[in-house]
Amino acid sequence: MNKVISILIFAAFILTFTGCKKKRNNNVIYDTIGRKIEMNIHKCHSTQFTILRYIDNPSCTSCQLKLGEWKIYHKKLKKKFGDKVNLFFLCETKNIKDARFLFEIYGFDDMAVVDSSINFYDTYKLNPILGKDVVFLLDSTNTILSIGNPNDNLKIDSLFTSLMLGNFSKNK
Structure with missing residues (x-):
């Protein structure tokens, strides 16, 4: 049971991190357009x-x-x-x-x-x-x-x- 919880927490962490990275890249693109x-x-x-x-x-x-x-x-x-x-x-x-x-x-x-x-x-x-x-x-x-x-x-x-x-x- 602890192993499953650990895997779920790890997966949530990875998804959060990759989602933030994609959002940061999109923000850079939006900030660049118009320059x-x-x-x-x-x-x-x-x-x-x-x-x-x-x-x-x-x-x-x-x-x-x-x-x-x-x-x-x-x-x-x-x-x-x-x-x-x-x-x-x-x-x-x-x-x-x-x-x-x-x-x-x-x-x-x-x-x-x-x-x-x-x-x-x-x-x-x-x-x-x-x-x-x-x-x-x-x-x-x-x-x-x-x-x-x-x-x-x-x-x-x-x-x-x-x-x-x-x-x-x-x-x-």
Whole structure:
């Protein structure tokens, strides 16, 4: 009987702890949405939206960047939205040469900044709980509208698309 009670108390503790962690992560996301990323990511032309991907110190640069998947996603964006949506990569790595080479091979060299000391979270006063590989949907003023990787999650892709289509219909 004592063993069963101990297991139930332990299970309740674990559920409480994981629930608090999820709530804390959600709070970080809600606190981040609406913040501005003050950087010039609209180099060539102004766009209504930018999908900004930040990658911090990838252990395997080519594996973690998954630029082949992003190339396909970029084509999908171009087909659906034309030049109204832009992709931008911000990669903080010690393998600067390798990362720049990969971005060049995939045709993202003009859409990527690679550096060894970006300090993204400190610079933009964002919470590092967001992770080492995070994707933001930004509007034309670089305000964060949503967070999530549309390549990894169809619901996030649908959310990004809905947000972009909603804004486009207002401007027509």
